[in-house]
Amino acid sequence: MADIAFQLIIFFMICSNFAKEAGIPVKPPSAPNLERLRQSRTVVAIDADGQIYVQGRRVPDARSAETELADLLRTARTAEARTVLFRCDRTVGREVFEPVLDAITRGGGVVAAIGEREEGKRPSGSQETRNGK
C-alpha cells in the first residue's frame, strides 16, 4: 500500500504544474472559439484591484514585471518556452494592463491571454489563432 502511494506521489511530482497563480482572485474575460493553451511555467496576473503578480509574487509596477520576466526568460529560446500566461481581471482598466502587455513583450515573452469560452457558443471547428509567426 505504501509503495503504491509513493509511486503515485512520484507521478504527481513529475507531471504536475504548480498553480502559481492560485490565491489571486481573477475573473477572466470571455470570447467565443478560444483555443486550448499549453501550460507555461511563466505566469503574470493582474487582479481586480490592479495589483500585478509575476509567478504569484506581487510586483510594484510594470517596469519591475519587465525586469523579472527578462530574467526568467533569459535562457528561453523557443516561442513555446517564451510563452507567458497572462491572467487579467475583466474589469481592469487599460492604464494598468497595457503597460503589462508591453512589459511581457519587451521582456521577451509571447503573450497567451487567458479567457473563458463564451457560454452557448461552441466552436464549429478547430481554429488556429497563432500569430506573429
Added chain:
Amino acid sequence: MARRERHQFGLDDIPVASFSDIAFLLIVFFILTTTLVATRGLLTEFPSGERSEKQEKKTTTVCLHDGKLTLNDAEMDLPRLRQELADLKLYDRTGDDKVVILESAGKVEYRDYFAAMAAITQAGGTICIVRETGGER
C-alpha cells in the same frame, strides 16, 4: 543506579506504520495543487518596434474609445467587427498585410480589449498595439 544503554536502531526498528498515512497526505496535497483544468485563451506575439514617421498605405485599425468600437473609423458592434475582419481574409495575407492595429483611448476595460484581440486573432490578423503614450509595439 540503572545504566542508560545506547540503543542502535536497525532497519527493523524504524517505525513504518505511519508511512502510508504520510504518503496519502502527500497525494492529497499534490491533487489539490495540480492544475487539471484546461486553460483557454489567445496566443499572440506582438511585433516590436517604434512608430514609423511615414506610412505608405493605410493599415487596418481597430479602435476602442470609451466603450465605442470602430474599424477604420466606422463605428460598429462586436459581431459586425468579427464579420468585417473575416471579410478582409487576413488568413490569406502575408507579412505586414496581416497586421491590424489595436488602439485604445479613454476608459477601456480588459473585457472589451480581450474581445477585440480575440476577434483579430481569430480572423488571422497579427495584432500591433498602439498605446496612447505614443509607443508602438
